[in-house]
Structure formats: C-alpha cells, structure tokens
Amino acid sequence: AQSVTQLGSHVSVSEGALVLLRCNYSSSVPPYLFWYVQYPNQGLQLLLKYTSAATLVKGINGFEAEFKKSETSFHLTKPSAHMSDAAEYFCAVTFNTGNQFYFGTGTSLTVIP
Amino acid sequence: KAGVTQTPRYLIKTRGQQVTLSCSPISGHRSVSWYQQTPGQGLQFLFEYFSETQRNKGNFPGRFSGRQFSNSRSEMNVSTLELGDSALYLCASTGTSSFVEQFFGPGTRLTVL
Numbered sequence: 018a019q020s021v022t023q024l025g026s027h028v029s030v031s032e033g034a035l036v037l038l039r040c041n042y043s044s045s046v047p048p049y050l051f052w053y054v055q056y057p058n059q060g061l062q063l064l065l066k067y068t069s070a071a072t073l074v075k076g077i078n079g080f081e082a083e084f085k086k087s088e089t090s091f092h093l094t095k096p097s098a099h100m101s102d103a104a105e106y107f108c109a110v111t112f113n114t115g116n117q118f119y120f121g122t123g124t125s126l127t128v129i130p
Numbered sequence: 131k132a133g134v135t136q137t138p139r140y141l142i143k144t145r146g147q148q149v150t151l152s153c154s155p156i157s158g159h160r161s162v163s164w165y166q167q168t169p170g171q172g173l174q175f176l177f178e179y180f181s182e183t184q185r186n187k188g189n190f191p192g193r194f195s196g197r198q199f200s201n202s203r204s205e206m207n208v209s210t211l212e213l214g215d216s217a218l219y220l221c222a223s224t225g226t227s228s229f230v231e232q233f234f235g236p237g238t239r240l241t242v243l
Contacts, residue, residue: 051231060134060220060234068230107173111230117186118163118222118232122172 021050021110023121031129036080036095038124040108043089050091051109052082055123061107067091078102103128132157134223134235142241148209151238155202155223161185162204163232164196167218176219179204208240216242 024039042048049068053061065076072084078101082093091108108121135154143149155162163186164176175188179198196206202223208215218239222232 049230053234058237058239060236061222061232062234063231066231109232117175117178119175120165120173 021108021119021121023106023108023124025124026122027125027127029127029129030098032100033097036093036098036102036126038093038106038108038126040082040091040093040121041089042091042108042110044110044112046112048110048112050082050084051111051118052076052080052091052093053107053109054078055105055107057104064093064106098126098128100128100130102126134221134233136219136221136235136238138238139236140239140241142243143211144243145211145213147211148207149211149240150205150207151219151221151240153204153206153221153223153235155204155221156225156233159223159225159233160202161224161226162198162202163222163224164204164206165220165222166190167220167237168216173220176206211242213242216240 021042051066052064054064055061064080065074067074067084075081080095082091084091106124109118111118137152161180163178166174177196178186182198193209198204218237220237221235224232
C-alpha cells in the first residue's frame with residue numbers, strides 16, 4: 018500500500034529559527050513527492066516537488082526538501098522562519114499511474130515572534 | 131494562464147438537500163480530482179476524472195458523484211446532504227506533461243445546517 022505520514026500535527030518555531038516538517042512515505046515503486054502549503058480559506062499551493070532528478074529539491078519561499086530513499090523520508094526545511102510561513106503544510110505522494118495523489122494529514126506551522 | 135476556478139466559493143444548504151459544485155481546470159489540463167477537507171479528517175480523495183471518464187474513486191458513499199464534460203470542466207454532486215458533509219471541497223487539475231503535480235483551486239466552502 019502506498020501512503021504518506023506526517024509526524025507532528027502542530028509545530029511551533031520562533032521567528033528566525035529552523036523549520037523542520039517531517040514526512041515519511043511507504044511505497045513499493047519509485048514515488049513522486051510533493052509539499053504543498055495552504056493558507057486559511059485558500060486552496061493548496063505547490064512548494065516543491067521531487068520527480069527522481071536531484072535528491073535535494075529547492076522550492077519557493079526559501080523552502081527545500083531532501084529525498085532519502087534509505088529512510089523513506091522527504092522532510093521539509095527552511096533555515097530561518099518568517100511570520101508569513103505560518104500555514105498548514107501537506108506532504109503528498111503519487112506514482113504516475115492513474116494520477117491518484119495520497120496526502121498526509123497536514124502539519125500546522127506556528128511562527129512565534 | 132488562468133488557474134483552477136471553483137464556483138461557488140461559499141454555499142449554505144440544509145440537511146436533505148442536494149448540491150452541485152463546479153470546477154474549471156487550467157486550460158489544456160484533462161485530469162480533474164476532487165477532495166473533501168475537514169479539520170478532523172484532513173484531505174480525503176473523492177474521485178478523479180480524465181477525458182470524461184472516472185479513473186479513480188475514493189471511499190465515499192454513493193451520495194457523492196461527479197462528472198466531467200468534453201471541455202474538461204467537472205462537477206460534483208452531493209445528494210441528501212448530511213451535517214457531516216460540511217467541509218471545504220477542493221478541486222485540482224493536472225496536465226499531461228511528465229511532471230504530474232496537481233494545481234488546486236481555492237475551494238468551495240459548504241455548510242450544511
């Protein structure tokens with residue numbers, strides 16, 4: 018079975034601190050992995066994606082994620098949190114077979130001034 | 131290119147009624163997926179349409195149905211509404227390139243009273 022798990026439904030960091038949001042996947046075939054961000058009352062916006070090219074992926078707003086096959090992980094990081102980063106973050110996986118996406122349950126990020 | 135549009139943005143219905151939500155994908159995209167998002171359940175996959183055919187289906191009762199038109203616009207219908215159907219309904223479209231990310235609309239907020 019294919020799925021994705023996000024550890025920590027709520028994460029709080031101080032402004033300027035490192036942001037680390039965790040995502041682990043389970044898959045029997047090579048995955049495509051994504052991080053999306055959702056601001057209140059809005060849809061999901063793509064932050065970055067892994068599509069089997071470079072394992073370190075850089076996205077928008079200073080975020081990046083590293084695909085680690087040995088750990089089946091795709092954690093999202095940002096060196097220095099900004100107040101505007103406060104949002105809900107979703108990890109997702111697909112396998113390009115019929116296009117069904119599997120989403121994690123989301124991590125709500127709070128940035129403390 | 132215009133993004134994914136969803137109408138209406140907000141909807142209030144009463145139990146037992148039915149509702150139809152509309153989604154217009156990005157021009158040229160042929161795949162449309164629907165999700166239900168609630169605070170307790172996160173993002174739940176409803177179904178996905180590609181070229182007017184349902185290609186994938188989530189685990190929802192038959193009260194939830196959808197269709198896709200020849201111009202790729204999609205509608206979803208919920209009959210006999212229940213209080214638990216109150217949610218944000220998100221639509222996402224996908225192109226046919228090798229990068230398979232989903233592009234999300236802003237959602238329709240459905241409230242069932």
